[in-house]
Structures are given as C-alpha cells and as structure tokens.
Amino acid sequence: xxxxxxxxxxxxxxxxxxxxxxxxxxxxxxxxxxxxxxxxxxxxxxxxxxxxxxxxxxxxxxxxxxxxxxxxxxxxxxxxxxxxxxxxxxxxxxxxxxxxxxxxxxxxxxxxxxxxxxxxxxxxxxxxxxxxxxxxxxxxxxxxxxxxxxxxxxxxxxxxxxxxxxxxxxxxxxxxxxxxxxxxxxxxxxxxxxxxxxxxxxxxxxxxxxxxxxxxxxxxxxxxxxxxxxxxxxxxxxxxxxxxxxxxxxxxxxxxxxxxxxxxxxxxxxxxxxxxxxxxxxx
Numbered sequence: 001x002x003x004x005x006x007x008x009x010x011x012x013x014x015x016x017x018x019x020x021x022x023x024x025x026x027x028x029x030x031x032x033x034x035x036x037x038x039x040x041x042x043x044x045x046x047x048x049x050x051x052x053x054x055x056x057x058x059x060x061x062x063x064x065x066x067x068x069x070x071x072x073x074x075x076x077x078x079x080x081x082x083x084x085x086x087x088x089x090x091x092x093x094x095x096x097x098x099x100x101x102x103x104x105x106x107x108x109x110x111x112x113x114x115x116x117x118x119x120x121x122x123x124x125x126x127x128x129x130x131x132x133x134x135x136x137x138x139x140x141x142x143x144x145x146x147x148x149x150x151x152x153x154x155x156x157x158x159x160x161x162x163x164x165x166x167x168x169x170x171x172x173x174x175x176x177x178x179x180x181x182x183x184x185x186x187x188x189x190x191x192x193x194x195x196x197x198x199x200x201x202x203x204x205x206x207x208x209x210x211x212x213x214x215x216x217x218x219x220x221x222x223x224x225x226x227x228x229x230x231x232x233x234x235x236x237x238x239x240x241x242x243x244x245x246x247x248x249x250x251x252x253x254x255x256x257x258x259x260x261x262x263x264x265x266x267x268x269x270x271x272x273x274x275x276x277x278x279x280x281x282x283x
Contacts, residue, residue: 005214006195007203007223013167014201014224016145017245020050022118024229024249025067027051034074034094036065038102041110047254050115052228052247055104056122057131062086063104063138069124075101082124104135108142116145118204118226118247120171121159123152132158136166149204149226151189156198169226170195172215173206192218202226204247207235 026033026040027047033039036053044051054067059082071079075092089101111117119139121131132155139146140163147167148159159168175186188194191214192203202224205215210227219225230236230248233256239246246253 005192005218005221006199007218007221008199008201009222011167011201013145013147017050017116017147017167018224018243020116020245021253022050022052022116022245022247023047024052024247026053028249031095031097034097034099036067036074036102037094037097037099038106038110039099041102041107045110045114047252048115050117051111052118052120053107054120054122055131055135056081056124057127057134058082058084058086058089060085061134062089063134064089065102065104065107067122069122080124082127104138108138108144111146112142112144114144117147118169119146119148121148121150121152121155123150123155128152128155129158131155132162136162139163139166147201149200149202153189153194153198156200160198167201168198169202169204169224170198170200171204171228174209174212190214202245204228207239210244 023044025035026037027044027049028035028037028040033043041051053065056064056066056069058064064081066081068074069080069082071077071081071092074095077092081089092101093099094101121135123131136159147169149169149171150156151171153170156168156170159166170192172189172192175181175190178186181189190212203215203218204226205212207227207230226245226247227239228247230239230246231250236246236248236253
C-alpha cells in the first residue's frame with residue numbers, strides 16, 4: 001500500500017526555529033494591545049520571543065497582516081479584506097484603538113534583526129497561488145529567520161514549488177466539527193493525507209487534538225511538531241518537555257515558572273519538569 005503520510009526531515013533551519021517560542025499574533029493584550037498589531041509585535045520583540053502572524057493578499061496586490069478575511073471581528077467594520085485596496089484597508093482601526101492593520105513589510109522590518117517568524121498564509125477563494133507567489137517574492141530579500149505555514153495544503157505545495165528551501169508547515173486540527181469545511185475534506189485534512197503534495201517540514205496541530213494517529217506517526221518519523229494555541233503554564237510545559245514548538249497567547253510563560261526554553265532548549269531536560277512525560281523523538 002502506498003504511504004500517503006509524508007513530510008520532510010533534516011532541514012537545518014528547524015534547529016534554529018525550535019530554539020524560540022512564538023507569541024500568537026504577537027504578544028497582544030486586548031483590548032489595549034490588539035492582535036496582529038505593531039505594538040503586539042514590538043512587545044514580543046522586547047521579551048526576546050518570536051511571533052506568529054497571518055498574511056492576506058488584497059485585490060491590488062498589497063500584503064497585510066490580519067487574521068480574518070471578514071474584518072468585522074477586529075475592526076467593527078463591514079467588508080472582506082481581499083476585496084479591498086490598500087487605501088481602503090488603511091482606513092480601518094483595530095479593536096477600538098488608533099492602531100491600523102500593519103503592512104507585511106512593516107512587520108518584517110521589525111523582526112529582521114530580532115526574533116524568528118511563523119508566517120501563516122491566509123488563502124481566500126482559491127487565491128493560494130497568487131498569495132504564495134507574493135509572499136515568497138517578498139521574502140526572497142528578507143534576511144531574518146522565518147518559516148511559512150497554512151491550513152491550505154495547496155499553499156504549502158505552492159511554497160514547495162516556488163522555493164523548496166523555505167521551511168514550510170501544514171496547519172491542522174480535528175476538523176470533524178468544522179462546518180465551514182466540506183465533509184469529504186475533513187478526514188483528509190485531519191489525518192494530514194494532503195501532506196503528500198506539500199511534504200512539510202513540520203505539522204502545526206491544535207494542542208488539544210495532538211493524539212491524532214497521523215500526527216503521532218509523522219512526529220515519530222522526525223517531522224517537527226508545532227502546537228497551537230497554548231494558553232496556560234501546564235500545556236506550555238508539556239510542549240517543552242516533548243520537544244514541541246509552542247505558539248502561545250494570553251499568558252507570559254516566563255513569569256509563571258515554566259520550563260525555560262532559553263536556558264535548556266526545547267526538548268532538553270529541565271530539572272523542574274517531570275521527566276516521566278518526556279517523549280524522545282527520532283530525528
């Protein structure tokens with residue numbers, strides 16, 4: 001039987017990326033510091049952390065950092081980001097503050113000489129190729145450390161084709177109850193079957209769903225595991241003990257007595273952590 005569970009191992013930059021922890025959409029503190037805002041990213045940099053962010057392609061080709069395609073949740077306005085031009089998007093303000101949506105270029109400039117980035121491609125209505133091309137082109141001159149991820153396996157395939165040296169990751173979770181995903185697609189995405197087209201360097205899986213058999217099998221083969229979204233000390237420490245790169249929010253892992261990634265490195269022994277639950281992954 002053909003093996004459909006695929007991934008790439010041995011990319012040298014994985015070792016660099018796993019030295020850091022990643023603030024989800026920046027180190028935000030709502031409502032004063034909105035998610036995916038310049039203050040949230042600066043706050044992560046001040047703590048010496050990396051950050052995760054989301055990128056959209058506007059209809060005029062501009063790249064903006066924002067989570068949803070529908071701008072209502074974070075701006076209170078109506079509209080779809082992909083249907084806007086840059087001047088239109090620049091009129092929006094984030095979560096009742098004076099902060100506007102950042103340009104992708106602005107965030108890259110902040111991080112180029114500081115921490116690494118996990119860049120999520122937010123595809124919309126089949127624009128995966130155009131978005132991937134625009135992001136890969138921009139990153140071709142970027143000197144900082146980064147990787148790219150997406151829930152859309154087609155985008156990961158695009159990145160693989162456009163620049164195979166970029167570290168790429170497949171985002172996933174248990175899609176059983178995700179009503180916005182077609183029923184026939186849910187088992188394919190949940191069980192990472194479409195990794196066969198993208199061959200990601202890592203799988204970024206929802207922490208609560210981490211017992212998924214396909215994820216466990218790929219991790220056991222040496223494909224790196226990333227977890228989202230970590231919101232407490234216990235889950236954070238579980239990630240560190242088990243060599244999982246954490247994407248976290250809503251708490252400060254370095255003020256709550258967590259296992260120190262900076263002192264020990266992800267997956268290395270910390271005497272404050274119970275060794276019983278550590279998992280040793282093959283490389």
